[in-house]
Each structure stands twice: as C-alpha cells, then as structure tokens.
Amino acid sequence: MPFGPDCAVPNLTTSTDAPVLAFESRLLERAAEIEAWFRRQWQVTPPPFYASVDLRNAGFKLAPVDTNLFPAGFNNLNPAFEPLCVQAIQSAFERIMPSACDVLLVPESHTRNRFYLESVALLQELIRKAGYRVELGSPRSDLHGPETMKLDSGRELVLQPLLRDDDRVSIERFTPCVVLLNNDLSGGRPAILENLSQPVIPPLALGWSNRSKTQHFTHYRDVAREFGALLEIDPWWVDPLFRNCGQINFKTGDGEECLASNVDLLLQDIRAKYGEYGVKEEPFVIVKADAGTYGMGVLTVRNGEDVRKLNRSARKKMTATKEGREITGVIIQEGVYTFERWVEEPRFSESLSGSAESLLGLKGATAEPVVYMIDHFVVGGFYRVHAERGIQDNLNAPGASFRPLAFAEAGNCPDLRCGPHEHPNRFYAYGVVARLALLAAAREVAQALLHESLQSGRVARAVA
C-alpha cells in the first residue's frame, strides 16, 4: 500500500461511555451477504451515475446526513484512485448507454468557486481518460461564446453556450449523445434541457428544483429497515430519525410553532434511543431547508425553545438558500455526533493534499467523511476537517472552509485479517452506509422518472 498505517485515518474518540456497537464487526462477518444483497438491489433499481454522501460517525451510530447527486469535490479525492474512477465511469456509461461516445458535461452556473472548477476540470479529465469525448456546456444566459478559464492546477476549462436544435442540445461543432448534469438545478430546470432526445443523467427531475430531502430520507428509512432485517441490527444504527414541516416562513414566523413542537417530538424519540443504548450525550437536531444544498440554511437546535427564540441573523440565514431560492419547507433531522478526530497531528505525503502546510493545526480536529460513488462503485472520498468546529456542528456550512483530507484507501477492500476498526474496514463501513444512501437515491430517481412519465403520458427518455 502506498500509505502507511494511521497516516490518514482519524481516531474514533467516543467521549461517551456508551458501548461502541458491534456494527463494523457485523459488516465484516456478513460482507458476502451484504454484497449479494446490493447486487440484487442494483438489478431492481439501477444506481445513479454518480453521488457523494456525507456521513457522521458517532461510534454507536454511522449514518448519512446528506446525499448529493451532483458531486462537486472530485478534486478532493486521492489521485491514486483515478484509475478506479476511470474504470467506474466506463462501467456506468456501458450500462446506461453502450453506444455513447460524446458527452456534454453541464456544470454549475455560479462558476467562480475555484475549488468547484477544479472538480469539474478533473471530472472532465476522468471522463476523457475513460475513452469519451467530453465538452462543457452551460445554460448561462450571459454566455455568448467560449469562455476559457485557467485554473491553479494548470488545467483549463472551456465553457461553451448551449445550442438547441429541435429535440437535440449541442454546443458549437459538438453534438453529444448524452448529457451529464453536474448542476443541481437549484436555479430551476433550464428550458433548453427539457424534452431532449438525448438522455440527461441524472434526470432533470432530480435537481433541487424538484427534489426534497424528506423524499430522500423517506426512501432511506425503507432501505435502512431492509438492511437492518438482513443484518439483524437496529436500523437506527445507520438511520438518522427525522420529521418535516412543509409550510414555514422564517421571515414572518409562520409555521415556527409547528417546527418547535416537531423538534421537541424528535428529541424525545432520540432520547429514547439514547436511553436504549446507554448513550449519555445530549441529543440534538439539525433543521435544514428541505430543498437546500451547499450547507446553506442549516441550524443546530437543542430544544424547541431554540426555534422560538431565533435571532434576526439566524432567521435571515434560514430565509433563502443557494441562488436565492426561498425556503418554504424544512427537514428536522436527528443530529449525529461526529466522534472522529485526529488525536495526533495527521501525517500525509505532500502529494495527497497539495501542500503539507495546510495540514498543520489539525490536532484534535473533528472529521466528517464524504464518500464518492460512480455507478454502484465506491471510488474514494475525503474527510471534511475543521479544527474550530464542534462535534455537533455541520462541517459544510458557508464559511466553514473545511480542509479536505483524501481517504487513504478506496473503501471497497474489507480486510478480514484486520480488526473491525482498522482502516481498510473503517473505509469499508463508510462504503456500505454510503451505498445505502445511494440505493435510496436510486429509488428516488426511479420514482421521479415514473412520475414524469405518468405526467407527460410518455415513457421518459432520461435514464438513471
């Protein structure tokens, strides 16, 4: 292995005296069954083209807290796993569209974030290495010709305006056979991408203009139940409890009473679970915009009163999310402690994360794993690390300026000769739980496609 032991895995420091559950051991013992189960699931419901899943590891619980169908941090992955991404991209396209050759990649429209641009450039490079021609097209209305951007990595992006001809989208001198979205459509579904004869993946219906976290976690709850039955474990070990409030206006205060009482009900349920497992920590919940993204519109709450006494700045923060989208519904999700932290200063080879300097001062920092998947394959991930944030905090909040630390291992190689907490197996556990969230997303996609085809009275051409 190119990386020595302990070099890039935070320690699990459960500050609680609750027993660390036997979850990871169970995963290892039953790995063959788990993988067979996943294989059957992907036959029934094909996986999305790609996804990233944010996890939180409390030791007694390992759960997803967010699933992104337009992953935006490919630049944070370990470059050693590029071949794995390339192979998975080949598998994904072969499954979805065996004849595909030319791919149009549609990135986010707010293209000034240099980290995001690096991610897009890398994704384009990976698709090219997989053996496809791939160009970038943007639905931005202010784009009238090619726009070239030079990136810090030395890579270059050329963004071109989309052209529409009958039922086909193209850019100048390039008509793709498939459109790959890396744009979460928070700003709405671009008309130029509607009703195409080319497949759009993921389908437009999966952008945040249609999607809701409540839908996703409702599917996830089912998945966790089925998985719990398979492994004979309490699904709660992998499933964050949640409730939702559909009608809320933080500006006027409408619906806040509903929110406060739901917060209290959810805290009661969490407290009961903590009691069952002897967890001594204080329960908390996270209130998030139901259609939100990018860590915007997120509150950490410890009781219903917190909601009733929101100050002006918190209220403002909760009124709108990305691209000014108004928040009208929220999901109230069980807060999952993150008990992973670097006990020692992490040591890395420089190649892993740019400069070694940026890694200083991380002793004691909390870490939130983010797992990347292409098709049904786990292809790596990274830790969001933030030295100044607490174990209850959201590490993806605006201004949180987390530092990404690439996973040292790929997450698809459980090692039965190691203990359940040794790192190949820690990464395997991440990969299993992340794939549960991927399966929930797959069901979401299937449902959205069914819904669209019923609405339009035709079979949607877009595929998963």
Next chain:
Amino acid sequence: MPFGPDCAVPNLTTSTDAPVLAFESRLLERAAEIEAWFRRQWQVTPPPFYASVDLRNAGFKLAPVDTNLFPAGFNNLNPAFEPLCVQAIQSAFERIMPSACDVLLVPESHTRNRFYLESVALLQELIRKAGYRVELGSPRSDLHGPETMKLDSGRELVLQPLLRDDDRVSIERFTPCVVLLNNDLSGGRPAILENLSQPVIPPLALGWSNRSKTQHFTHYRDVAREFGALLEIDPWWVDPLFRNCGQINFKTGDGEECLASNVDLLLQDIRAKYGEYGVKEEPFVIVKADAGTYGMGVLTVRNGEDVRKLNRSARKKMTATKEGREITGVIIQEGVYTFERWVEEPRFSESLSGSAESLLGLKGATAEPVVYMIDHFVVGGFYRVHAERGIQDNLNAPGASFRPLAFAEAGNCPDLRCGPHEHPNRFYAYGVVARLALLAAAREVAQALLHESLQSGRVARAVA
C-alpha cells in the same frame, strides 16, 4: 500520484537507428476512437474473465508474444491497484452471472511453486473482497481431505478435493454457483469438471489440452488488421509474424526440415519489414510448442541452420512441456526485441516489491511487460526483469528466475498533457496492445464454445 516520475519505468533504449515509430502518439490522439472501438468489440464478443499478456517493446514495434487465460502472477501486481482488481471482478461476475454468490476456484495441480500459491491466495482474497464466498477445489486425485498450506506472506490456502453429484461439482459443505479455472489444463480436461450445470469460466475448451498458439495468433492477426485499419497504421507495428509446423518430433528429428525452411521463410518476411522501416537489427524467430505454456519448450533461432544443428540438450528441452505433455506442433514467431531496460538502478518504495535488496543489480537489465486484465479492464501488470538475459531472449524460460517489478501505474489513464513516452502513456500503450490480444482470446473462446456446442449438439452452458 503515489510514485514519483521515472521510478518504475524502464527507459526505451533503441540501439537501432530505426525511427521510433509514431505509434504511441497515434494512440493518444485517437484514444477516444480506440476506446469506442473496443466497446463495440466487447459487445460483439464478450471478454474472457481474466487474462495476462506478455508484451515485447522494440520501440519500432510493440507486440504481444503470449496470452495466458489463467493468469498466475497476481502477487506481482502493485498492491495499490487491489481496489481496481476488486471493482473489475465485480463487473466481470455481474456480467457473466449476476446471481453468482459462491465461487469455486480451481488452481493448478502442481501446487508447490510458492510464488504461484501466493498468486492463488491473493486471487482468492480479491474475489472475497469483491463480495463473494470463494473456496479452493482441486481435481488432484491424491487429495482426499482438506490440505492447508501456510505461505510466506502469512496467507493460508486450504485446498479441498472436488466432489461430483449428478451434474454439479462441489467441495465438502460448499456448492458453488460458478467454477473459476486457474488451471491451464495442460494435464488434460478433468472428467469431474465435464458437463456441469454450473458455468465453468474460462470454458474447459480453453485449456492447453485444446488450445493452440497458432489459433490464438490467427485471431490476433485479424484483430491487428482491423485495428490497423482503424488507426491507419501498419498492423505489423503490433503484430508478430508467424508460421507453424503441425507435425514435428524433436526426438526422432521428423519434421525438422519443414521447421528449418519455415524459419528461413519467416526470417525473409521479417527482413523485408525491417528493410521497409530501416531497422538495422538482425531478425530472429522464436520456436515454441504450439500448446505450450510456462515458457517451456522455447527456442531462439537466427536461421534455419540453427534448427538443423540442434544439440542434444536443446532437443530434449523441446520434446516435452509442462506435465510431460509431448510437443508435436510448434509455432514459429517473429522475435520481437525488447529495448526496454533500466538505464539507472531502479528506485522503488519497499512496499512495492517486498524487499528493496532484491532490486539491486538491475542496472542495464532488460524488461518485458506483462499486462493483467480482468473482464475488459486493464488492472495493472509488472515487468519481468532479468539482468543476465539479452534483448532477444525469452524472459519467461525455466530457470530464468526473473524478478517482477510491479507497474507503477494502472494503464487505464492516458494523460494528454504528457508526451507519448511519458509513463502514464507508456502504460496506456501496453494496455491497448494487451487488449488487442484479449480480443483475440475472446474470439478464440467464442469459437471454442461454438465448436463444442456443435459437437455436443447442445448449447454449451459454459460462458466466456
């Protein structure tokens, strides 16, 4: 990248004044077309489960010289690419048999070679990591109960006798749904594996008891022609010329005159090609057992006279191959110079190849790349390195005790920002040519299956 530049790639030292051909540049320019072409090919003819291909790189020519459908050197691969192998194994089984869960791996019967045993143990581990139960069964008639072997790596192998019940094979307490051969059947087709209801991959017909190198290279010649037409290159750049002699007996000398004259005819053809490209080297040919394996029964020959004047020990060497199988037919193959050698002492991280000591003394050594593939994916490879062997010699001869140096890169990541000879691209070129040989093998498999099904009057159940 985990490995620095120049650390594990030999230099190309063409001692000839022939122009190094523009082959690698062409591969890079046309990578998208090449990959699209391969994708179409795999749709028509599914790839074998796995294969390894020996290549020789003369600078003016990069060609396969042997294709092994039962690869036996997984232990020589870079451990950093384990995740790539695991992912490819998952893809292979999903394609061949989506419902497969339990795999019976049938290794070679001559199980004393400790390097081979390490390869089997690693293969078993990779399949297990891919999420399958996998046990080892042997057709050895002297095996009456489980035999446990402890390996130097700390791994353990448990070999169990095969049991037959009606049309199913099993071992004690384990009935597989698929049988994976890692046994080249030089000793013949084991009756216990005939006419099974479980699929056998690769099919029995692809063992050396049925296969011939002539068949393989006849398919390969077609593949090279098609590929040459695609890239607008002379297929000879990737195709070693060959002839064969079907009836030969080195013990009695019968058929040697046919061999000698074919050697001279082939040398004429090679000389013509060398003339066309201004290659100043002396042409040579390799005479190999047509059904041979393991580098046994191989001669390097520079003219017909060499064959007429064979001494007693060379004659003896050519009478039999592995497991005492008599040689009755030979292939006479264009010898391809290997102009890859370490100009400097190679530098490696210790993790790559066991101990750093074993790498001393390799300055000036010649290197022969061996590429590993699972399904249609290139998953790595290694160099056979031998300091004392010349650039015309076969580096896989008995007693050649080559030292394996794992590839530093996976071979599926061409980098358009590097020159054609920089190493991501060198490995990509290996991967392309190796996949041409894989495609020839795929056509061999398809033909063998067709032949068997015609013979038996039923559709062969075995799949690619």
